[in-house]
Structure formats: C-alpha cells, structure tokens
Amino acid sequence: MNITVVGAHGSIAQLLHPKLIEYGHSVRGIIRKEEQTDTLEKLGAEPVVEDIEQSPDISEAVGNVDAVVFAAGAGPGSGKERKYTVDRDGAIKLMRACQANGINRYIMISAMGLDEPRGNEVFQVYQKAKAEADEALINSGLNYTIIKPGRLTDEEGTGRIKVGDLEGGEIPREDVASVIAASLENESTHRQSFDLLSGDQPIENALNQLD
Helix, strand or coil, X not given: CXXXXXXXXXXXXXXXXXXXXXXXXXXXXXXXXXXXXXXXXXXXXXXXXCCCCCCCCCHHHHCCCCEEXXXXXXXXXXXXXXXXXXXXXXXXXXXXXXXXXXXXEEEEECCCCCCCCCCCHXXXXXXXHHHHHHHHXXXXXXXXXXXXXXEEECCCCCCEEEEECCCCCEEEHHHHHHHHHXXXXXXXXXXXXXXXXXXXXXXXXXXHCCC
C-alpha cells in the first residue's frame, strides 16, 4: 500500500515509518519544516513539506494513496487556539483530502478519556478538539480506525496490548506505532474506535477481537 502520514516528524510517526516499510508499504510523510526532511529520508519515508495548519487544502500534499494516518498534534507547549487548528481542523482537512482524492482508509491517533474533562483549561480544550475530530471522522463516510492510547511512554514496546473500553493506564509509543501498522490491513479494525493500553495479548490477537 501507499500510505500518507500527516505529522510525520512526531514521536509515534518516526517509530511507525520503519514498521510500515517492513510490512512492504511505501510512506509519504507530511511535515511542517524543511529541516525535518533528512530525518524522514533516513527512516525511508518520502518527505512532503506542507503546513496543514495554514493550508486550506492539503489534497495535493496527501497525494493519490491507499490510506492515511493522522499523527499530527499541536504539542504540549501550545495554546488553546492551536489545539483546534491542528488537532481538530488538521484532521478534518485530511478527511476532505481523502474525499477529494478517493482515499477511503483513515487511521487516527486520538486519546483515551475525552468525554471526562480534566486537567487545566488548555488540556480541556485539547480534549474537546480531539473529540470533535473523532466525531467528524466517524461521520465522514470513510473507513476509519480511531486508536485512543492511554498515557504514552518512551519505554521499549512489548508487542502486548489490550483494547476496548478501558480505564486509565499507559502504553509505549512503540506499541502504538505497531498497532497502527497492524490495523491498516486488519478488517477487524474497520470502522472501530477503541482505547489502547499495555496488556497481555499479542497485537493481532487483541485487534482480531474487535470484530
């Protein structure tokens, strides 16, 4: 498959690119800064510089691919406005690009517990923006998978997870990347939204139980 990853310089995305290539896919990575191109090329992805926050139409940057992954985010240091312009509006722009380019498969990295406001005002805006993006994707008509991990860590992945409607917990970013890669062609993940934490089941076994 040919896959476009939006937010391709992010922590999870950088772990994802080699996994996708190992699966035999080719990766087109949308990044915001020219200086990020070297990193993507070293990971085997084709870099495309496009500021999804500023560009009204990103369909040309997305290209004619088979699937997309939304891995972008404004980041923890950003203010309230960018939670909407990146986390929500960027995701919606990608949906529109899929519809314009005839792409049906869309995988979204979301977050657990979006329906329970918590934290400071900025974090609550982040939760609202992510929840609105998820809702827009569910109603888009696209073949979506919404992956909602718990607290992210930089520990080495275990390859063992649990999915479903879960309470709080954590998961290594590497395992989130592995779940995205496995979800692309696993029909059990089609039109599914699920929480994701570290667990006891191998990834494919856990995903197969979603159907």
